[in-house]
Amino acid sequence: MNDTPHRTPPSGGDIKILLVDDRPENLLALESILGSLGHELVTAASGEQALRAVLREDFAVILLDVRMPGMDGFEVAAHVRLRERSRDTPIIFLTAAGDGPHQTLRGYAAGAADYLTKPFDPWVLRAKVGVFAELHRKNRQLKEQAEMLRETAGVTPRMLEELSNRLGAIEGTLALLIDQSGREGPVGRLERRVVRMRAALDAVRI
Numbered sequence: 001m002n003d004t005p006h007r008t009p010p011s012g013g014d015i016k017i018l019l020v021d022d023r024p025e026n027l028l029a030l031e032s033i034l035g036s037l038g039h040e041l042v043t044a045a046s047g048e049q050a051l052r053a054v055l056r057e058d059f060a061v062i063l064l065d066v067r068m069p070g071m072d073g074f075e076v077a078a079h080v081r082l083r084e085r086s087r088d089t090p091i092i093f094l095t096a097a098g099d100g101p102h103q104t105l106r107g108y109a110a111g112a113a114d115y116l117t118k119p120f121d122p123w124v125l126r127a128k129v130g131v132f133a134e135l136h137r138k139n140r141q142l143k144e145q146a147e148m149l150r151e152t153a154g155v156t157p158r159m160l161e162e163l164s165n166r167l168g169a170i171e172g173t174l175a176l177l178i179d180q181s182g183r184e185g186p187v188g189r190l191e192r193r194v195v196r197m198r199a200a201l202d203a204v205r206i
Contacts, residue, residue: 016042017061018062019041020045022045024045033122042059046068047072047073058085060136061091062080063129064092064093067096073093077091092132113132116128
């Protein structure tokens with residue numbers, strides 16, 4: 001069996017979606033349903049092939065068949081979650097009709113973002129995948145903008161850590177003031193400013 005994942009070139013953008021199923025006809029159906037989204041579709045016919053793809057590339061979402069020979073979908077998900085870069089990648093489990101609720105619970109326990117039963121509504125599947133792809137795109141844009149901001153300002157991770165520590169000391173002192181005098185007047189205004197500063201600093205650090 002060819003272990004090289006098949007891929008459908010994107011019609012726009014560079015977002016990648018991984019489709020995992022041991023049945024070729026199911027993979028073809030998924031490609032047909034999701035092709036109109038315009039993203040790059042990478043297919044894997046086994047759990048092992050899927051893990052090799054995850055090691056090489058980052059995906060916006062993984063559609064993962066539960067029942068596969070050898071390594072099943074739950075085992076694949078467990079390995080995906082062990083890798084730091086793919087730990088937060090959304091996984092949509094696909095299972096056959098007739099599987100009991102224990103399969104659904106096991107899927108969510110394995111880190112599933114969603115769970116669909118075959119045969120599924122193509123419109124529902126396309127909508128769910130589209131949402132995850134858009135979230136991936138926006139998160140990537142935020143990271144790129146934060147990196148550009150750090151480079152433009154000449155701010156290093158060490159400087160950000162020092163700022164965070166200093167702000168933490170201010171937050172500790174502010175908590176004592178609030179315990180003693182409440183949030184009225186200047187203390188309340190200072191607290192609101194510190195909260196905004198922390199949110200801005202955390203956004204840049206992320």
